Amino acid sequence: MRLQSSRSTGMGLTGTGLQLGASSMFFNPGALSMMETKTDFSIGVSGIISKISFQKTGQNLVSETDNKLSTPFYVYGAGKIGEKWAVGLAIYTPYGSSAEWESGWEGRLLIQNIALQAIFFQPTVSYQITDKLGIGAGLVYTSGSVKLEKGLNYGQDTYVELDGSASSLGFNLGAFYSATEKLSIGINYRSKIMMDVSGGDAKFHVPVSVGTNIPTENKFSASLPLPGNLDFGVSYQATEKLLLAAEVNWVMWGVYETLEFTFEEKGELLNSKSPREYKDTFIPRIGAEYKLNDMFTFRAGAYYDQSPTNEIYFTPETVSLNNLAFTLGVGIHPTERLSIDLSYLQISGLGAEKNYQPDNFGGTYKSAAFIPGFGLSYRF
Amino acid sequence: MKYRILISALLLAGLWSCQPEINEFEPSKGNADFTTYMTAGNSLTAGYADNALYKSAQENSFSKMLAEQMEFVGRQGSFNIPYINTEDGVGTGGGMLFTKLKMGFTTDCLGVTSLGPVRANPNATQQELAVLLGTPVADQGPFHNIGVPGAKVTHLLAPGYGSMNPYYGRFASAPGNAVIDEIALVKPTFFTLWIGNNDVLSYALAGGAADQITPLEGIPGVGFAASLEAVLMTFKATATAGAIANIPNITDIPYFTTVPYNIIALSEQGMVDQLNAGYAPYNGAMQQFGLDYRINFALGANPLVIHDPTIQVPPGYEALQIRQIKAGELVLLSIPQDSIKCAYWGSLKPIPDAYILDEKEITDIDNAVTGYNQAIKAAAEKYELAYVDMNAVLKQGSSGGIVMDGVSFSNTFVTGNAFSTDGVHLTPQGNALAANTFIDAINKKYNASIPKVNVAQYNAVVLP
Numbered sequence: 001m002r003l004q005s006s007r008s009t010g011m012g013l014t015g016t017g018l019q020l021g022a023s024s025m026f027f028n029p030g031a032l033s034m035m036e037t038k039t040d041f042s043i044g045v046s047g048i049i050s051k052i053s054f055q056k057t058g059q060n061l062v063s064e065t066d067n068k069l070s071t072p073f074y075v076y077g078a079g080k081i082g083e084k085w086a087v088g089l090a091i092y093t094p095y096g097s098s099a100e101w102e103s104g105w106e107g108r109l110l111i112q113n114i115a116l117q118a119i120f121f122q123p124t125v126s127y128q129i130t131d132k133l134g135i136g137a138g139l140v141y142t143s144g145s146v147k148l149e150k151g152l153n154y155g156q157d158t159y160v161e162l163d164g165s166a167s168s169l170g171f172n173l174g175a176f177y178s179a180t181e182k183l184s185i186g187i188n189y190r191s192k193i194m195m196d197v198s199g200g201d202a203k204f205h206v207p208v209s210v211g212t213n214i215p216t217e218n219k220f221s222a223s224l225p226l227p228g229n230l231d232f233g234v235s236y237q238a239t240e241k242l243l244l245a246a247e248v249n250w251v252m253w254g255v256y257e258t259l260e261f262t263f264e265e266k267g268e269l270l271n272s273k274s275p276r277e278y279k280d281t282f283i284p285r286i287g288a289e290y291k292l293n294d295m296f297t298f299r300a301g302a303y304y305d306q307s308p309t310n311e312i313y314f315t316p317e318t319v320s321l322n323n324l325a326f327t328l329g330v331g332i333h334p335t336e337r338l339s340i341d342l343s344y345l346q347i348s349g350l351g352a353e354k355n356y357q358p359d360n361f362g363g364t365y366k367s368a369a370f371i372p373g374f375g376l377s378y379r380f
Numbered sequence: 381m382k383y384r385i386l387i388s389a390l391l392l393a394g395l396w397s398c399q400p401e402i403n404e405f406e407p408s409k410g411n412a413d414f415t416t417y418m419t420a421g422n423s424l425t426a427g428y429a430d431n432a433l434y435k436s437a438q439e440n441s442f443s444k445m446l447a448e449q450m451e452f453v454g455r456q457g458s459f460n461i462p463y464i465n466t467e468d469g470v471g472t473g474g475g476m477l478f479t480k481l482k483m484g485f486t487t488d489c490l491g492v493t494s495l496g497p498v499r500a501n502p503n504a505t506q507q508e509l510a511v512l513l514g515t516p517v518a519d520q521g522p523f524h525n526i527g528v529p530g531a532k533v534t535h536l537l538a539p540g541y542g543s544m545n546p547y548y549g550r551f552a553s554a555p556g557n558a559v560i561d562e563i564a565l566v567k568p569t570f571f572t573l574w575i576g577n578n579d580v581l582s583y584a585l586a587g588g589a590a591d592q593i594t595p596l597e598g599i600p601g602v603g604f605a606a607s608l609e610a611v612l613m614t615f616k617a618t619a620t621a622g623a624i625a626n627i628p629n630i631t632d633i634p635y636f637t638t639v640p641y642n643i644i645a646l647s648e649q650g651m652v653d654q655l656n657a658g659y660a661p662y663n664g665a666m667q668q669f670g671l672d673y674r675i676n677f678a679l680g681a682n683p684l685v686i687h688d689p690t691i692q693v694p695p696g697y698e699a700l701q702i703r704q705i706k707a708g709e710l711v712l713l714s715i716p717q718d719s720i721k722c723a724y725w726g727s728l729k730p731i732p733d734a735y736i737l738d739e740k741e742i743t744d745i746d747n748a749v750t751g752y753n754q755a756i757k758a759a760a761e762k763y764e765l766a767y768v769d770m771n772a773v774l775k776q777g778s779s780g781g782i783v784m785d786g787v788s789f790s791n792t793f794v795t796g797n798a799f800s801t802d803g804v805h806l807t808p809q810g811n812a813l814a815a816n817t818f819i820d821a822i823n824k825k826y827n828a829s830i831p832k833v834n835v836a837q838y839n840a841v842v843l844p
Contacts, residue, residue: 051398051399051400052400053399053400053401053402055402055404055405056785056834058405058819058831058832059405059831059834060405060406060407060452060831061831062401062402064399104837106785106834106836106837107785107786107836108786108836108837109785109786109787109836110785110786151786151836153786153787153797153809153836153840154840154843155839155842155843156837156839207842207843207844208844209483209485209495209843209844210843348400351400351402353404358783359783359785359786360782360783360784360785360786361785361786363404364402364404366400366401366402367400368398368399368400
């Protein structure tokens with residue numbers, strides 16, 4: 001989820017080909033050196049209200065998730081040094097998901113609830129090579145956590161709790177080219193980040209007699225890949241008031257082949273390796289911005305995000321469907337320096353019958369997310 | 381103005397699709413009428429588990445699950461079950477009554493403590509168990525579940541069977557009734573029947589040493605096929621549709637497959653030599669008699685020495701009617717393990733016949749099961765019933781295993797999830813698997829859509 005600029009969110013989450021000020025540190029560090037003001041501070045937050053419904057194959061009842069409100073945020077500060085250079089720090093949370101299924105639901109042995117969180121710190125430097133071309137790079141330090149609960153088949157109230165954290169490094173490279181007065185082109189690469197959890201806490205809530213085989217307190221390791229992205233975007237100032245943007249994101253989900261858990265004790269019994277077999281996806285996005293007057297700007301956009309999951313390895317732990325999304329936004333500029341951006345993103349996860357073959361668990365999933373967002377930028 | 385419109389649009393969009401709706405499955409009765417459902421059979425239908433009849437097991441019977449799922453396709457009214465008023469349960473065997481088995485810790489003759497089936501209440505007296513089992517519940521009837529633990533298909537037709545079998549006696553609506561006489565009191569529109577297991581199991585559970593296999597041919601009350609038809613015809617007096625399940629092979633049931641034939645483990649050459657020296661006279665005698673039987677021990681796993689009364693020895697040499705068990709022969713779960721570990725059963729002393737199914741007994745049982753299942757299939761076709769191939773499901777369970785909603789089923793004792801602590805009857809999860817097998821067959825036969833049950837919501841063997 002790239003909710004890293006409320007303005008971008010309003011425009012279908014485009015941004016690689018846009019000049020977004022300090023937010024460009026995420027979308028395209030190459031554009032940072034070409035920002036219009038000397039200094040830019042931006043903050044923003046979104047509230048993800050998401051729902052998943054599931055109907056098992058051959059069944060009439062529908063299970064639902066009761067997901068906690070997740071609130072990704074961003075904080076950016078950037079400034080120019082001389083004419084050519086710009087530096088800044090970006091703090092943002094691009095990956096975060098949570099799903100809490102009803103207690104005792106049909107898939108309790110696959111997942112009961114899960115919460116993934118990651119916060120990214122990205123010091124960034126950008127250099128303007130010519131009037132038209134800027135490049136930039138950021139070093140990404142990531143700190144994340146995963147927490148999940150999964151039922152065990154020793155009775156309805158038996159389960160395992162896994163709680164771990166990881167930190168890792170990655171990078172973010174971008175180039176921004178203002179081809180003409182009206183046309184800009186951007187390219188951005190954000191590296192894959194392996195979140196290697198080690199020494200995470202594993203608690204097995206099992207009957208006492210099982211405790212001799214399965215220690216109730218254990219440590220686990222796991223690797224969760226956050227995929228790399230290669231984004232290509234353009235923007236076009238169609239009229240004085242109308243800005244159009246389009247882009248495509250290549251999300252390299254192919255790295256997510258298996259989910260492996262390794263346990264410190266009784267590994268021979270507990271270690272697991274489950275296929276995921278994700279595939280890379282391409283997300284096309286379009287967005288538009290209409291400047292009504294000096295005070296108000298209106299935005300809209302849409303995108304289609306194909307599910308990276310494998311047909312036979314689709315698990316309810318991360319219900320990722322083909323998503324069709326529409327966005328709306330409004331920018332309010334009470335002063336020249338201050339802008340307030342409101343955005344709204346609505347995602348419909350298109351209903352589809354999916355299976356996780358190793359557990360013979362399948363049914364129809366459908367999801368929806370409603371994401372209001374708010375951002376503040378102060379530029380001078 | 382525009383701002384206000386935008387806000388309203390946002391709110392509307394949010395309210396419009398709050399929880400995504402799915403409606404891929406519409407329950408439907410198809411060509412069957414599920415208004416009044418009734419089920420007959422044996423212990424499996426009754427909900428007998430863990431070697432006893434107890435209330436929560438009755439509540440977790442596949443037939444109660446079916447009754448609940450049939451509510452979505454038009455079943456009306458209550459589904460009466462002749463509940464027994466105990467959670468410790470009452471089981472029978474060898475003329476004794478006992479409480480159910482549950483998993484607990486036992487210490488064997490070698491002082492090794494391990495997890496295994498133990499009686500829920502070893503102190504329960506015969507008298508109090510007899511009272512629990514004998515308490516009549518007929519006034520709570522008529523019952524929709526008339527499964528009777530221990531019943532063979534021939535028993536269902538026997539007038540006054542309640543006086544022979546207290547599990548029927550306790551709920552029989554009249555002392556002289558046959559089980560099938562209960563059917564007319566309910567007037568079912570739909571029925572399920574799963575019977576025949578005891579016609580062969582009673583023989584098999586006794587190690588082939590007692591009871592006998594019901595013959596396939598013969599008049600109703602004697603032969604399997606004609607008795608089965610008599611039961612079906614009674615149901616068909618009111619029911620327009622139903623389902624009948626076949627019976628599993630005993631080699632797919634943990635009671636017969638858990639104890640390996642070569643359980644005698646020898647790690648010292650001295651012990652091997654001692655045993656071989658001890659059996660040298662036996663081997664010599666067999667050679668003299670012109671018989672091929674030889675007993676030999678070696679380091680590692682050795683086949684048990686068993687008693688085999690079919691060995692033809694000269695009169696006076698009956699003590700030599702022993703041999704080592706063959707690889708395909710089966711050792712029953714009921715064998716006292718302590719006797720093997722500490723009293724030299726299977727090595728110095730032969731295992732009594734009642735704990736063993738030998739080659740011939742297995743062949744007789746297999747032939748009977750094959751014959752019964754042919755008769756059941758023919759009857760399903762003749763009476764236009766859904767045919768539930770439970771045998772195939774259990775075979776799958778014992779070959780590769782069955783996975784459903786993350787539950788792995790196999791015929792492994794305790795950890796296989798399907799079978800309860802007695803190794804014969806099903807766990808609640810096993811019952812859910814059976815219920816889904818019935819539902820699949822019924823849906824297919826009658827073009828119906830009965831929703832399935834969730835196996836993960838039921839328990840397997842409960843551990844302490």
